[in-house]
Amino acid sequence: MNTTTYSIEQANRFIKEKEEEVKNTKYRLGYHIAAPTGWINDPNGLVFFRGEYHVFYQYYPYEAEWGPMHWGHAKSKDLINWEALPVALAPEFDYEKGGCFSGSAVVFQDKLYLIYTGHNEEKNPKEVQCIAVSEDGIHFRKSESNPVIPSPPEDGSEDFRDPKVSFRDGKWHMVVGSGKDGKGKVLTFTSQDLETWHYEGVLLESDGEQGTMWECPDLFTIGEYDVLIFSPMEMEGSKTRYVIGKIDEQNKFNPINNDEIDFGPDFYAPQTFEDNKGRRLLISWMNMWKKEMPEKEDGWAGALTIPRELSIKDQKLIMTVPEEFKELRGNLLENSKGILQHDKMVKPLRNLCIEVHANISLKETDAEVIGLEVVSELEERFFIGYNRSYGNLIVDRTKMKKGDKDKVEVQYKKDNNINFEMYFDTSSVELFVDEGEKVLSHRIYFAGEHLNIRNLSANGMTDYHDLKIWQLNI
Numbered sequence: 001m002n003t004t005t006y007s008i009e010q011a012n013r014f015i016k017e018k019e020e021e022v023k024n025t026k027y028r029l030g031y032h033i034a035a036p037t038g039w040i041n042d043p044n045g046l047v048f049f050r051g052e053y054h055v056f057y058q059y060y061p062y063e064a065e066w067g068p069m070h071w072g073h074a075k076s077k078d079l080i081n082w083e084a085l086p087v088a089l090a091p092e093f094d095y096e097k098g099g100c101f102s103g104s105a106v107v108f109q110d111k112l113y114l115i116y117t118g119h120n121e122e123k124n125p126k127e128v129q130c131i132a133v134s135e136d137g138i139h140f141r142k143s144e145s146n147p148v149i150p151s152p153p154e155d156g157s158e159d160f161r162d163p164k165v166s167f168r169d170g171k172w173h174m175v176v177g178s179g180k181d182g183k184g185k186v187l188t189f190t191s192q193d194l195e196t197w198h199y200e201g202v203l204l205e206s207d208g209e210q211g212t213m214w215e216c217p218d219l220f221t222i223g224e225y226d227v228l229i230f231s232p233m234e235m236e237g238s239k240t241r242y243v244i245g246k247i248d249e250q251n252k253f254n255p256i257n258n259d260e261i262d263f264g265p266d267f268y269a270p271q272t273f274e275d276n277k278g279r280r281l282l283i284s285w286m287n288m289w290k291k292e293m294p295e296k297e298d299g300w301a302g303a304l305t306i307p308r309e310l311s312i313k314d315q316k317l318i319m320t321v322p323e324e325f326k327e328l329r330g331n332l333l334e335n336s337k338g339i340l341q342h343d344k345m346v347k348p349l350r351n352l353c354i355e356v357h358a359n360i361s362l363k364e365t366d367a368e369v370i371g372l373e374v375v376s377e378l379e380e381r382f383f384i385g386y387n388r389s390y391g392n393l394i395v396d397r398t399k400m401k402k403g404d405k406d407k408v409e410v411q412y413k414k415d416n417n418i419n420f421e422m423y424f425d426t427s428s429v430e431l432f433v434d435e436g437e438k439v440l441s442h443r444i445y446f447a448g449e450h451l452n453i454r455n456l457s458a459n460g461m462t463d464y465h466d467l468k469i470w471q472l473n474i
């Protein structure tokens with residue numbers, strides 16, 4: 001019996017009424033998934049199903065604020081053009097009264113299954129694992145056996161959420177985020193049928209320095225390595241982590257290397273999946289908790305990153321932009337090589353949907369701080385660049401009028417060359433340095449209407465091997 005006031009029908013009706021109002025507002029993104037109206041956070045249930053990419057997301061349609069979570073839904077044939085689909089899950093039952101929290105999707109016997117956390121603050125335990133199934137990939141029926149995991153194991157705590165399921169060695173494997181006694185951890189379960197689950201133990205836990213609760217774990221393999229990603233709560237200086245290593249016979253994860261996944265401030269709760277080309281793709285929420293999000297004034301809040309293709313190089317996780325994104329390239333606004341003095345290249349922009357490639361020779365360059373800056377008629381300035389003396393990547397929002405005003409600096413020593421790829425989309429920029437060695441995601445909100453992009457070479461010049469700016473067709 002439905003015990004809440006929410007339903008899928010009601011949510012879909014509400015979205016239909018409101019989506020036009022939201023559609024062409026100032027900060028609306030061109031090629032990213034965003035809320036049709038209302039609030040979104042984590043990507044959920046990423047899956048390739050019957051020839052199409054499906055993305056679900058944590059969703060509250062009724063306000064541009066977090067509320068009892070539904071699952072929104074979109075699909076795509078090419079990772080760029082996304083078709084909005086009806087809401088997939090609404091919190092209807094007692095076990096999920098506070099929301100259908102994050103989870104994953106799998107294809108089993110040609111049906112699409114969603115595995116998610118039922119959340120209800122008023123209950124003990126407050127978090128349980130549930131499933132829903134669909135024949136057509138659009139309409140989902142919740143299992144009569146829900147919750148299929150009705151309580152956390154001894155090793156866990158009441159924080160017990162975000163199941164990610166994958167198939168390996170003839171079984172379904174689930175990783176679930178938890179934390180106990182101040183230590184974040186990942187718990188594992190196995191199943192043959194997705195309904196009956198056996199607890200298998202702790203895969204990995206914090207050494208005491210890596211956060212109190214590990215949200216949104218995801219486990220997968222790339223080549224010879226096992227990779228675990230998670231979003232730790234209360235970890236000093238860190239939001240999303242990867243660990244590369246090997247799982248042993250006792251089902252323990254033995255780490256070889258670990259680091260931040262994305263060094264930008266607007267990146268949290270990423271999830272991955274494999275497509276029909278064998279690529280491991282990652283999509284993340286392109287925001288973070290407790291942020292200003294100026295798009296709220298227009299009735300929506302939150303977006304997802306572009307999908308990124310994962311690989312491992314020198315035991316580090318690398319993220320690059322899938323080749324499909326070349327399709328977006330329109331007019332070449334700038335195409336040059338050679339020396340640029342400070343403030344020399346200045347290009348007016350029709351809008352902020354552009355791709356920038358800047359390949360710089362550091363040997364010939366004499367300016368200490370180099371990079372590119374987007375400026376508006378209101379004297380807003382947004383800068384992406386590199387400090388040669390300190391060996392620091394810089395993304396600077398301190399001269400912006402809206403949104404967060406911070407400056408991120410990431411240690412990155414380079415001597416010969418540095419290569420920037422920037423994907424701007426109206427109110428976001430995703431920066432890929434040296435083919436994904438370092439990645440930084442930011443939301444940026446210009447109050448001004450007239451934007452220019454220009455070269456910045458503090459007290460000197462920059463030697464570009466190659467500088468290209470494309471207008472993106474969206």
Ligand code: FRU
Pocket residue numbers: 041042058069101102103117161162215216268269
């Ligand atoms: C991560 C998270 C998840 C939870 C969801 C709720 O951002 O806190 O742990 O399932 O968001 O919306």
